[in-house]
Amino acid sequence: MRVEFTLPDLGENIDSGEIVKLLVKVGDVLEPEKPVMELETGKAVVEVPSDVKGRVAAILVEEGDKITVGQAVLSVETDLNVDITAAKPAPPPELVVPVKPAPVAEKTEQPAQEPSSIVAFPAAPAAKRVARELGVDLVHIAGSGPGGLITEEDVRTFAGAKPRAEATVTIYEPLPDFSRFGKSERKPMSSVRLATAQHLAHAWNTVPQVTQYDDADVTQLDIVRKPYAEKVAAMGGKLTVTSVLLKVVASALKQFPQFNTSVDMAAREIIQKQYIHVGVAVNTERGLLVPVIRDANQKNILELAVELSALTKKAHARELKPADLEGGTFSITNLGTVGGTHFTPIVNWPEVAILGISRSRKQAVWVEDHFEPRLFLPLSLSYDHRVIDGADGAKFLRWICEALEQPFFLALEG
Numbered sequence: 001m002r003v004e005f006t007l008p009d010l011g012e013n014i015d016s017g018e019i020v021k022l023l024v025k026v027g028d029v030l031e032p033e034k035p036v037m038e039l040e041t042g043k044a045v046v047e048v049p050s051d052v053k054g055r056v057a058a059i060l061v062e063e064g065d066k067i068t069v070g071q072a073v074l075s076v077e078t079d080l081n082v083d084i085t086a087a088k089p090a091p092p093p094e095l096v097v098p099v100k101p102a103p104v105a106e107k108t109e110q111p112a113q114e115p116s117s118i119v120a121f122p123a124a125p126a127a128k129r130v131a132r133e134l135g136v137d138l139v140h141i142a143g144s145g146p147g148g149l150i151t152e153e154d155v156r157t158f159a160g161a162k163p164r165a166e167a168t169v170t171i172y173e174p175l176p177d178f179s180r181f182g183k184s185e186r187k188p189m190s191s192v193r194l195a196t197a198q199h200l201a202h203a204w205n206t207v208p209q210v211t212q213y214d215d216a217d218v219t220q221l222d223i224v225r226k227p228y229a230e231k232v233a234a235m236g237g238k239l240t241v242t243s244v245l246l247k248v249v250a251s252a253l254k255q256f257p258q259f260n261t262s263v264d265m266a267a268r269e270i271i272q273k274q275y276i277h278v279g280v281a282v283n284t285e286r287g288l289l290v291p292v293i294r295d296a297n298q299k300n301i302l303e304l305a306v307e308l309s310a311l312t313k314k315a316h317a318r319e320l321k322p323a324d325l326e327g328g329t330f331s332i333t334n335l336g337t338v339g340g341t342h343f344t345p346i347v348n349w350p351e352v353a354i355l356g357i358s359r360s361r362k363q364a365v366w367v368e369d370h371f372e373p374r375l376f377l378p379l380s381l382s383y384d385h386r387v388i389d390g391a392d393g394a395k396f397l398r399w400i401c402e403a404l405e406q407p408f409f410l411a412l413e414g
Helices: 125-134 152-159 189-204 218-232 241-255 301-316 390-405 409-411
Strands: 001-006 016-022 035-041 044-049 054-059 067-069 072-077 211-218 261-264 269-272 278-280 283-284 286-288 329-333 353-357 363-365 371-386
Touching: 016 189, 035 072, 035 189, 054 218, 125 152, 189 286, 189 363, 211 390, 218 241, 218 301, 218 371, 218 409, 241 278, 241 301, 241 353, 241 390, 241 409, 278 301, 283 301, 371 390, 390 409
Parallel strands: 278 329, 329 353
Antiparallel strands: 001 072, 016 035, 016 067, 035 044, 054 072, 211 371, 261 269, 283 286, 353 371, 363 371
């Protein structure tokens, strides 16, 4: 018998993705949990495992295709003794929709028949999980998804449970007809660009943001940093300003815990995180990614520099996994290699603050009776005004500046 392997529910609100690489070919034998393909879902590449056993009879998609949960990916022959090269393509099994049996007489002696002759119904993993939780037999449910796929909502509706809230529909203002003004071309958004657009739009609409600016005199830090650059490079890292700021920010979050929170307006609560995971924005050819360094407060600058370099390489090589992008409590974004003075970064919701770094510049400073050339690093701090007041924002940013200006300050208070 032939069955279809469909894109399963991958969780984390992932409903679609782009096929980066197919890991099977016609004739390959599938086992449960064997990787079938690499799928780019928003910002990470994940391996999609098989949930069926059999031989691949046909591949129904191509690399580069965008597919959705429930879409058929492979045709699989479950009888391994069948020669798929000689057999004619079999149509997909007829979907038999069972009817709930009518009530029987109270004293009937006939045992209930087993539904062994009924074709197995396709169901999303989330639907199977909810069915187990609610004690529902999937055989009694007609799926509303593609090809009769049973969805989580189908199970909840059948059980009389409260379905998940539908996503809010966004209505966009129609664009003008650009062909009136000249030639133009439409190009689909990449999965990364689309995820970024949706996430930042949500953050901008949700978080009342304030940005404060300050400059850190990093003249002494630059002198101290350079002699150690080769040692860090030998360990596989780069001793950049960002890697130093990872340590500074992690220390600052211990001093100012309100910057390490999230806001739950529905529950009217502030969630205080007991861990410090710092995300660092990486500009790739596919768009902006923010891999997360976990427990940054428990690592020294050398360890942070090495880990940051490794994550940056993974981001450019499309090797980041969903776990690499999750759990951040604060973010850092550096535009110093591009240029500019200050800018206004958008808070990476559900975090409550983000630090922007611009290009350092030399500036003449009057010291006692003469001018001295000093190196200044422009910093921009955006934060959620619902949980952070302006005075707190100014103190937090000044603390970071002082830690950069006086290296001993970090050892003393960090």
